[in-house]
Amino acid sequence: MTFFERLGDAVRRRGALCVGIDPHPALLERWGLPADASGVERFGRAVVEAAAGRVGVVKPQAALFEALGPAGLGALERVLADARAAGLVTIADAKRGDIGSTTLGYAAAWLEPGAPLEADALTASPYLGVGALEGLFAAAERAGKGVFVLAATSNPEGAAIQRARLDDGRTVAAAVADEVAARNAATGAGHGLVIGATIDRAAFGLAPEASTPVLAPGFGAQGARLADLHRLFPADALVLASASRSILQAGPEGIAPAIDAAIGELP
Numbered sequence: 467m468t469f470f471e472r473l474g475d476a477v478r479r480r481g482a483l484c485v486g487i488d489p490h491p492a493l494l495e496r497w498g499l500p501a502d503a504s505g506v507e508r509f510g511r512a513v514v515e516a517a518a519g520r521v522g523v524v525k526p527q528a529a530l531f532e533a534l535g536p537a538g539l540g541a542l543e544r545v546l547a548d549a550r551a552a553g554l555v556t557i558a559d560a561k562r563g564d565i566g567s568t569t570l571g572y573a574a575a576w577l578e579p580g581a582p583l584e585a586d587a588l589t590a591s592p593y594l595g596v597g598a599l600e601g602l603f604a605a606a607e608r609a610g611k612g613v614f615v616l617a618a619t620s621n622p623e624g625a626a627i628q629r630a631r632l633d634d635g636r637t638v639a640a641a642v643a644d645e646v647a648a649r650n651a652a653t654g655a656g657h658g659l660v661i662g663a664t665i666d667r668a669a670f671g672l673a674p675e676a677s678t679p680v681l682a683p684g685f686g687a688q689g690a691r692l693a694d695l696h697r698l699f700p701a702d703a704l705v706l707a708s709a710s711r712s713i714l715q716a717g718p719e720g721i722a723p724a725i726d727a728a729i730g731e732l733p
């Protein structure tokens with residue numbers, strides 16, 4: 467099964483909501499958890515437990531685990547293992563990307579079957595060139611996994627570089643999208659794009675592309691509304707509507723109802 471098929475299956479069965487697992491220190495405090503590795507682990511595993519059976523996809527935010535050093539990465543390892551055991555598709559949000567030779571290390575860390583931090587997909591930054599992500603694409607394809615490449619990010623600072631034009635007139639975002647689509651066409655993989663729900667896709671030169679999955683963060687805390695999903699993206703596109711803080715702020719008792727409420731807001 468390709469990653470595209472797997473993701474499509476998860477979305478058909480469980481819907482488009484992707485629950486972000488972002489253990490911010492302020493959220494740990496709200497959850498009554500310590501701001502240490504044991505806290506992020508209990509937080510992450512509780513979110514996985516609430517998400518299992520409700521949604522198809524979760525996205526742990528690596529930075530907030532890394533912040534706690536090796537013990538935090540150990541916590542992330544167990545959160546990822548729980549999620550995979552629960553049948554959830556896991557997207558490690560680590561936004562990796564380097565020159566080709568060292569990108570192989572990131573591929574081994576996040577996408578190689580059996581790796582401690584193994585995930586089903588990884589977010590990646592294309593600003594050293596989409597071609598430099600070859601090691602990630604290849605590792606993902608060998609294992610039926612995917613890479614989500616940043617195209618048009620949800621934050622306002624991204625626009626200056628992502629809307630900049632190449633010599634051929636395309637925006638940087640459109641060129642990234644073209645390269646990912648070409649990779650998918652050549653290999654049948656299902657690598658995706660990250661396109662923020664907060665941005666105007668047309669202004670970034672991004673046309674809807676049915677064969678490229680989209681990870682769309684920016685719902686909830688950053689202002690986009692889940693109810694608008696089909697106004698923001700074509701109804702037939704494979705889009706993950708991702709939200710973190712707006713759901714996680716509900717606390718340990720409220721997390722499951724908050725996920726149900728978010729699902730209820732989707733069209």
Ligand SMILES: O=C(O)c1cc(=O)[nH]c(=O)n1[C@@H]1O[C@H](COP(=O)(O)O)[C@@H](O)[C@H]1O
Pocket residue numbers: 486488525527559589618619620621660661662683684685686687688708709710711712
């Ligand atoms: O790759 C991402 O997931 C991502 C890309 C982007 O353009 N914007 C964005 O917010 N994200 C991530 O999505 C999550 C958004 O969190 P909330 O704003 O709390 O819903 C964070 O983990 C961000 O790092």
